[in-house]
Amino acid sequence: MAHRIECADAGMDCAFVVESESDDELVELAKLHGQRQHHVEMDEADVRELIKPAG
Template sequence: MAHQVICRDAGNDCDFMVRSENQDELIEMVKMHAKETHDLMYSTDDVKGVMKSA
């Protein structure tokens, strides 16, 4: 099953969206985006909180 995260769902004014079958890969991509783009540190639980099934 694919999972996705849309940055706006996390409260950011940003069009970033990522979708992946690999949950661990998705989490790392979101954490990297949050740090590099928004200077935010997201935990795995933070990402799981905004992750949806796609």
């Protein structure tokens, strides 16, 4: 089952959404997005709390 992370759930005014079957990939992509777009270094544990079912 696919999961998703929405950047807005992290408190950002941002429409970025990432979906994947792999939670590890989700976390990796979300962390990269945070670094590149928001210059924020997110803790992996915090990123994992943002994971929710897709769709």
